[in-house]
Amino acid sequence: MDFLTALLERVSAPQLTGPDITNEQLEVMIQAALRAPDHAWLRPSRYIAVRGDERQQLGELFLQATDNYQELTPERQAKIRNMPMRAPLLLVAVCRIQEHPKVPREELLLSTGAGVQNILNAAWAMELGAIWRTGDLAYNHQVKEGLGLSEEEEIVGFVYVGHVNCRLKQPPELKTEDFLTSWQAKNQ
Ligand SMILES: Cc1cc2nc3c(=O)[nH]c(=O)nc-3n(C[C@H](O)[C@H](O)[C@H](O)COP(=O)(O)O)c2cc1C
Numbered sequence: 001m002d003f004l005t006a007l008l009e010r011v012s013a014p015q016l017t018g019p020d021i022t023n024e025q026l027e028v029m030i031q032a033a034l035r036a037p038d039h040a041w042l043r044p045s046r047y048i049a050v051r052g053d054e055r056q057q058l059g060e061l062f063l064q065a066t067d068n069y070q071e072l073t074p075e076r077q078a079k080i081r082n083m084p085m086r087a088p089l090l091l092v093a094v095c096r097i098q099e100h101p102k103v104p105r106e107e108l109l110l111s112t113g114a115g116v117q118n119i120l121n122a123a124w125a126m127e128l129g130a131i132w133r134t135g136d137l138a139y140n141h142q143v144k145e146g147l148g149l150s151e152e153e154e155i156v157g158f159v160y161v162g163h164v165n166c167r168l169k170q171p172p173e174l175k176t177e178d179f180l181t182s183w184q185a186k187n188q
Contacts, residue, residue, distance in 0.1 A: 001124070001125045001126075001127065003125065006121055006124050006125035007121060009124070010120060010121055010124040011168050011169060011170075011171055012120070012129075012130070012131040012132070013129025013130060013131055013162075013164045013165075013166065013168060014131055014166060015086070015164070015165040015166035016086060016087035016088070016129050016130075016131075016160055016161065016162030016163060016164065016165055017087075017088070017162055017163050017165040018088045018162065018163065019088070019163065020051065020052075020088045020089070021051070021088055021089040021128065021161055021162065025123075025126055025128065026049060026089065028122055028126065029091070029118075029119045029122045029123055029161070030047055030119075032118040032119060032121070032122035033045065033047060033093075033115035033116070033118045033119050033122075034115070035118060036111055036112070036114035036115035036117075036118055037111060037114055038111045039102065039103045039107050039111065040100055040102060040103050042098060042100060042103060042108065042111075044095050044096045044097070044098065044108040044111055044112060045093065045094065045095055045096075045111060045112040045115045045156075046094045046096070047091050047092065047093055047094065047115075047119075048091070048092040048094065048147060048148075049089060049090075049091055050084060050089070050090040050091075050092065051088065051089050051090075055084035055085050055090060056081075056084070056085070058084040058090070058146075058147075059080070059081040059082055059083060059084050059085065060081065061142070061143060061146040061147075062080050062081065062083055062084065062137050062143065063077055063080045063081045064142065065137060065140045065142035065143045065146070066080055066136075066137070083137075086160055087130075087160035087161055087162035088161070088162045088163075089160070089161040089162060090158055090159070090160055090161070091119060091158070091159040091161060092147055092155060092157075092158055092159075093112055093115060093116045093119075093155070093156040093157045093158075093159060094112070094147075094149060094153050094154070094155060094156065095108050095109050095111070095112035095153065095154050095156050096108070096150070096152050096153050097109075097152050097153070097154060098152065109154065109156060112156040113156055113157075116132055116156060116157050116159055119159050119161070120132060120159070123161050128161055128162065128163060128164075129161070129162060129163060129164035129165075129168075130159055130160060130161045130162075131159070131160050132157045132158075132159050133157065133158045133159075133160060134155070134156075134157055134158065137158075138155040138156075138157065138158060139155070143155070
């Protein structure tokens with residue numbers, strides 16, 4: 001798919017299925033992520049791939065990290081446990097917060113966010129579907145620890161990737177003029 005077509009037409013795909021994402025496709029997505037802008041080349045981002053049976057282990061971690069999960073209905077517990085099974089590949093986008101005289105924390109997180117966007121676009125360009133999710137579990141200490149994050153690292157997103165298994169929504173047309181203004185200095 002042409003690059004600009006992918007950029008202009010991408011939508012998120014909430015329902016994803018197999019076949020598995022190939023190593024080549026994964027490589028393209030990660031290389032695209034690594035082309036995200038990165039102030040001072042601090043390389044704050046890394047990505048953890050969760051595939052195959054590991055998704056079930058992640059589901060267990062999600063459940064056990066949920067507050068008072070024992071009190072939830074079996075259906076709700078199953079829903080949480082099955083979250084990672086919603087796609088053949090889940091990429092955990094991780095940002096390492098670090099001190100730098102010119103790069104505030106926000107810019108590190110934005111850089112990883114730009115990496116995630118590159119993953120979404122690369123997936124779409126390869127005719128795969130993807131969606132960026134977070135939720136409470138992205139900010140949960142137990143989940144972060146279970147995934148092997150250090151104290152300095154944050155989860156920026158869970159990116160689900162697979163083959164589209166639903167009708168994709170048609171995004172509403174957004175008019176450029178509603179989002180773009182030309183600044184004119186007052187003294188001109
Ligand atoms: C930081 C971030 C976190 C998000 N978390 C969730 C989420 O947890 N669950 C969800 O359904 N959508 C989440 N979304 C929204 C979807 O990724 C998606 O952007 C939204 O459904 C709109 O679809 P579109 O990308 O096709 O416009 C999140 C988006 C961002 C940027």
